[in-house]
Amino acid sequence: MKFASFLNIGTIAVLTLLLAPCANAQFGIPPKGSAFSISQADLMQPEELNTLMHSKGTPRPLVLQVGSNVLFTEAHILDSEYAGPGSHPAGLQKLQARVMRLDRSTAIVLYCGCCPWNRCPNIAPAFKLLQDIGFTRVKVLYLANNFGADWADKGYPVERGN
Numbered sequence: 408m409k410f411a412s413f414l415n416i417g418t419i420a421v422l423t424l425l426l427a428p429c430a431n432a433q434f435g436i437p438p439k440g441s442a443f444s445i446s447q448a449d450l451m452q453p454e455e456l457n458t459l460m461h462s463k464g465t466p467r468p469l470v471l472q473v474g475s476n477v478l479f480t481e482a483h484i485l486d487s488e489y490a491g492p493g494s495h496p497a498g499l500q501k502l503q504a505r506v507m508r509l510d511r512s513t514a515i516v517l518y519c520g521c522c523p524w525n526r527c528p529n530i531a532p533a534f535k536l537l538q539d540i541g542f543t544r545v546k547v548l549y550l551a552n553n554f555g556a557d558w559a560d561k562g563y564p565v566e567r568g569n
Contacts, residue, residue, distance in 0.1 A: 474493070474519035
């Protein structure tokens with residue numbers, strides 16, 4: 408009986424060690440560089456961006472895709488620009504070069520959509536870069552699954568090519 412209790416405690420301890428990183432990402436401390444590190448206040452839902460892009464009299468934000476160029480060429484948000492993959496130093500340099508001459512209060516929306524939110528390697532580094540260089544009105548488009556499912560398949564406007 409005592410041995411069985413010891414095994415149960417040991418199993419619980421091992422499971423806790425194995426599952427802690429996943430639990431932290433979803434329920435507590437987000438891993439560094441993870442999309443989960445972006446606060447809810449800094450997220451924008453697809454419906455919100457679509458409405459904003461169609462509003463008359465409201466200045467449109469600069470919309471930058473920070474994922475794969477292949478995916479951008481396949482389809483991207485109407486009038487958005489490709490800014491390089493946020494997970495690569497060359498992509499971050501391209502992003503920085505694109506925004507350097509802008510006023511730091513320019514409204515910018517970043518998006519990727521390469522994969523499910525919890526696995527996106529691009530969005531958090533790009534967001535952090537813009538914060539670090541002083542941009543104050545940066546939002547991140549929350550695409551839970553990917554660009555196709557959360558934007559294109561919902562009928563929001565896309566264009567193809569570069």
